[in-house]
Amino acid sequence: MTYFLLFFTIHDVLRAEKALKGHHVDMELVPVPRNLSSDCGMCIKLRGDLDGVKPYINGIEMDKCVSYDGKEYRTIGGR
Amino acid sequence: MIYLDNAATSFPKPKETIDLLNEFVLNIGGNPGRSGHTLSLDAARFIFEARERLAALIHAGDSERIIFTQNGTESLNLAILGFLKENDHVITTSFEHNSVMRPLTFLAKEKRVSVSVAQCAHNGKLDVKDIKKLIRKDTKAVVVNHGSNVIGAVQPVGEIKKTIGEIPIIVDACQTAGSFPVNVAEDNIDILCCSCHKGLYGIQGLGAIYIRNGVDLTPLKFGGTGSRSESIEQPLFLPDKYESGTPNTPGIAALLGGLRFIERTGIEAIIRRKQDLRQSIVSSLSDIPGILLYGDNDDRKQLPVISFNIKGKLPSEVGYELNKREIYTRVGLHCAPVAHRTIGTFPEGTVRVAPGYFTTEEEIAIFIQAVREITKIS
Numbered sequence: 001m002t003y004f005l006l007f008f009t010i011h012d013v014l015r016a017e018k019a020l021k022g023h024h025v026d027m028e029l030v031p032v033p034r035n036l037s038s039d040c041g042m043c044i045k046l047r048g049d050l051d052g053v054k055p056y057i058n059g060i061e062m063d064k065c066v067s068y069d070g071k072e073y074r075t076i077g078g079r
Numbered sequence: 080m081i082y083l084d085n086a087a088t089s090f091p092k093p094k095e096t097i098d099l100l101n102e103f104v105l106n107i108g109g110n111p112g113r114s115g116h117t118l119s120l121d122a123a124r125f126i127f128e129a130r131e132r133l134a135a136l137i138h139a140g141d142s143e144r145i146i147f148t149q150n151g152t153e154s155l156n157l158a159i160l161g162f163l164k165e166n167d168h169v170i171t172t173s174f175e176h177n178s179v180m181r182p183l184t185f186l187a188k189e190k191r192v193s194v195s196v197a198q199c200a201h202n203g204k205l206d207v208k209d210i211k212k213l214i215r216k217d218t219k220a221v222v223v224n225h226g227s228n229v230i231g232a233v234q235p236v237g238e239i240k241k242t243i244g245e246i247p248i249i250v251d252a253c254q255t256a257g258s259f260p261v262n263v264a265e266d267n268i269d270i271l272c273c274s275c276h277k278g279l280y281g282i283q284g285l286g287a288i289y290i291r292n293g294v295d296l297t298p299l300k301f302g303g304t305g306s307r308s309e310s311i312e313q314p315l316f317l318p319d320k321y322e323s324g325t326p327n328t329p330g331i332a333a334l335l336g337g338l339r340f341i342e343r344t345g346i347e348a349i350i351r352r353k354q355d356l357r358q359s360i361v362s363s364l365s366d367i368p369g370i371l372l373y374g375d376n377d378d379r380k381q382l383p384v385i386s387f388n389i390k391g392k393l394p395s396e397v398g399y400e401l402n403k404r405e406i407y408t409r410v411g412l413h414c415a416p417v418a419h420r421t422i423g424t425f426p427e428g429t430v431r432v433a434p435g436y437f438t439t440e441e442e443i444a445i446f447i448q449a450v451r452e453i454t455k456i457s
């Protein structure tokens with residue numbers, strides 16, 4: 001499963017990136033998919049174990065968390 | 080050339096400042112957080128890192144509480160105009176810069192804000208009890224200069240905050256950030272305003288403000304933030320709420336360099352050096368006959384900002400003579416007429432000497448020799 005983690009600010013995106021990288025989580029910053037938000041910013045894309053990495057970014061408020069199985073986007077968390 | 084005007088802006092800048100400024104302008108150049116491409120993202124990374132390091136330096140905890148502004152003045156305007164409402168009461172001191180006094184005077188005239196001024200002693204010392212006496216039921220804030228740009232006196236902001244309790248404190252740390260310990264957590268500061276081009280070793284055109292979690296200000300500016308672009312309403316989350324428009328990213332890159340320099344050198348070492356420079360200038364000046372020195376010169380824990388006059392001479396004449404010798408000081412009122420009234424030097428002002436971390440003992444010796452010569456000119 002692929003996940004897109006959307007935050008409110010680029011500051012929080014970079015904060016989450018720093019936290020995840022600090023734990024060697026395999027992730028990437030990508031432009032926010034247009035169908036998920038009209039924001040012109042970036043979000044975090046990661047594969048695999050979402051629950052395992054969530055504790056690393058606990059303190060950072062997420063706008064939206066979206067799963068993608070190759071066919072369908074599903075909002076599974078966030079505000 | 081001897082530059083002794085570091086209280087206006089620091090010069091020269093550390094190599095890190097210039098390297099990062101160059102790196103940004105030459106190789107990055109993107110508009111941060113606006114577009115999905117690498118250069119935009121890289122620009123945002125400079126800002127992120129500068130924010131994190133500045134937050135660490137002043138013990139701000141969460142770096143989203145740090146907002147970048149155009150200068151110390153804009154930070155103070157955001158704090159004062161953004162926090163106080165019509166008919167509020169505010170307390171300040173007789174040592175403030177005009178970037179505090181003018182917004183307060185504007186509010187007094189336009190919004191019927193009443194302003195009480197706690198009188199500092201002529202050596203710059205503030206008795207915390209004098210602030211306490213001025214507290215009223217409708218007191219909404221206390222605005223205090225942390226370090227004087229006229230005589231280098233430092234106010235006990237932590238002690239003031241303890242005395243005023245729940246009343247928010249707005250601290251003008253334009254002179255102290257990078258030159259004196261600043262700890263918003265320990266001192267329980269609500270709002271702290273900085274210049275980034277003085278002791279923080281960034282370039283001109285950048286300031287910052289720390290806003291404690293739970294304190295809400297009305298922004299000075301509204302506009303694009305790169306976030307929530309579908310909405311025509313200003314976002315409520317930080318830092319975007321207070322940072323509309325394209326930021327001074329080259330300036331923030333330079334600040335990042337300055338902050339790296341401070342980390343590499345050690346803030347304690349920088350503060351010690353600056354206090355030694357102050358001591359050296361103060362003791363040499365006080366040996367010269369005909370010199371009037373202002374401030375409390377027994378207190379070592381002050382900023383490297385020294386004001387003096389030569390008996391029988393105007394500060395402007397002294398500044399002119401120093402400038403002829405390629406020694407650069409600042410004379411006059413230093414944008415702080417109330418502070419000069421307090422030390423008794425209004426309206427002529429003083430000659431202000433502000434060495435910086437890079438000032439050498441030889442430069443000070445040349446400066447002192449020049450002052451000796453100038454006292455003898457009839």
Ligand SMILES: Cc1ncc(COP(=O)(O)O)c(C=O)c1O
Pocket residue numbers: 086087150151152153176178224226227228251253254273274275285286414
């Ligand atoms: C005590 C004090 N407050 C405020 C300011 C204003 O800062 P800036 O020049 O960055 O606007 C200065 C510097 O000029 C200052 O020394």
